[in-house]
Amino acid sequence: MSSQPEHPTLLIPGPIEFDDAVLQSMSHYSESHVGPGFVSTFGDTLAMLRKLFQTTDPASQPFVLSGSGTLGWDLVAANLIEQGESVLVLTTGYFGDSFADCFKVYGADVTQLKAPVGSRPQLPEIEKALKEKKYKAITVTHVDTSTGVLSEIEQLSALVQKVSPETLLIVDGVCSVAGENIEFDNWKIDGVVSASQKAIGVPAGLSISMFSGRAMKVLEERKTPVAAYFASMNNWRPIMKNYEAKKPSYFATPSPQLIHALETSLKQILAAPVSERFAKHAEVSDRIKKAVADLGLKQVASKPEDQAHTMTAIYLPESVKATDILPALAKKNVVFAGGIHKEIAPKYIRFGHMGVSVLDPKRGDVDRAIKALQDGLAECGYQKA
Incomplete structure (x- = not known):
């Protein structure tokens, strides 16, 4: 009971609903976010996320930041897209529209491919769009919670690889990670953004994402500075690398209690x-x-x-x-x-x-x-x- x-x-x-053990781990005593105990916990958590996302590529980079799933949109739009670059947003509901709005805030040239309510853009029309214009990235909402529509990622990835292999494939996995299959490496995904409070099973407050080595190279080769501070991957990437290597590091304060809850949940998820x-x-x-x-x-x-x-x-x-x-x-x-x-x-x-x-x-x-x-x-x- x-x-x-x-x-x-x-x-x-x-x-x-959250598991008892996850909630109980939130009551962990207070500790320093750069102390050895917490650093070890955070490092283990980042390593486990690689298994959840199904990536073994050491160039892949997990990020766990204080924030909601929406922060993931800012990470993508602020860091991987420069002003005026083109993005194709596949829209299956409210959250595709919102992701497009986020890109526009950062000055991207956004094209939306919309489907009738209750369906998703089909591969032939996506192929047509990719052939008509070069896009820096294509985004897809894996599960749009406004409609319950599931997008098919594996076939989409194969199409992008065939028609426009230089285009980054970004997946909004807020309502899919830990509930729907996502094979990060096998499907050649460049970014998945998610959050703690859905199928991952942890109270709200964590933005959880994974980016490919190729996405990190795009970040490194930017011609203009990242137009964000808290959402700058340049600020967070060395922190995440240090934590995963069990080294204390600081840019902004994480939530130790939520990280403990995430560790507990990931251990449960990866037990089978x-x-x-x-x-x-x-x-x-x-x-x-x-x-x-x-x-x-x-x-x-x-x-x-x-x-x-x-x-x-x-x-x-x-x-x-x-x-x-x-x-x-x-x-x-x-x-x-x-x-x-x-x-x-x-x-x-x-x-x-x-x-x-x-x-x-x-x-x-x-x-x-x-x-x-x-x-x-x-x-x-x-x-x-």
């Missing part, structure tokens, strides 16, 4: 092959999606191959409003999220299923949520046709 106080089960697309973790997320996701279909409901992500395994975006019946079903679920101690995609926001809700809620069936989180959804819809007057 959990030692946590009784509370509603949080099943939004992040933050997620990561492939088993991804398979379990897929298995539970399939069960949830079947339950949604059995209720006569449709997903925002229309095709099975476009549906994420870490969350499900569910269209509501016309007779049911999100403002009715979400409070009904809350009364049953289950918390889902409302819609955030501006074109369809009032029409759908979002069910996040990651981490311990998926991996520890004894908790009963998923079963409780499915039952609450069934009963809540009935209470709102919905009957399957």
Whole structure:
């Protein structure tokens, strides 16, 4: 049984429910961020991230910074793109739009390739775009939490390698890392940006990313200074290298308690092959999606191959409003999220299923949520046709 106080089960697309041991490691006594104990912990954590991202290339560089997933966008836009350089942003929802906005702040020339709501840009149109113009980078949101759309990275990478191999491939993995398979080396990815509070299973507050040796070379060969201070990789890269080598180093203060929680979570994640973790997320996701279909409901992500395994975006019946079903679920101690995609926001809700809620069936989180959804819809007057 959990030692946590009784509370509603949080099943939004992040933050997620957290494991007891992860939360308990947050209560670690205070220690110096340049003391040997913490330096050792941080070094081990950076080394474990390499295994999670599936990279053995010593030139790859992990970064763990205090911040949210959004900070990852700044890392990419401020460090790898110079003013006026072209970026192709593949957009599957709200977060692709926001990544594009971040690039524009730093002066990039941004082209967005958008798909209809609930789908993703297709390889032929991506190939056409890459042939028409040279891009410094192409970005893709692996799981867009506004739509539940899953993008296919391996085939995209093969296309980029074939058509425009000099273009950097950047993946927004905020809602996918530790829940969806990402093979950093095998898929020739140049950057994955993520965060602690989703499938990695650690309270919010850490920006977690991995960049390739090629991306680091692009950084080194910049013609202009990085137009950021806290988000400058030039400031953070030597710090990360020193920590991983178990040497004390300082640029700005990290969060020791969150780093301890990340170490605990990564040890749990890597205790078994990561492939088993991804398979379990897929298995539970399939069960949830079947339950949604059995209720006569449709997903925002229309095709099975476009549906994420870490969350499900569910269209509501016309007779049911999100403002009715979400409070009904809350009364049953289950918390889902409302819609955030501006074109369809009032029409759908979002069910996040990651981490311990998926991996520890004894908790009963998923079963409780499915039952609450069934009963809540009935209470709102919905009957399957």
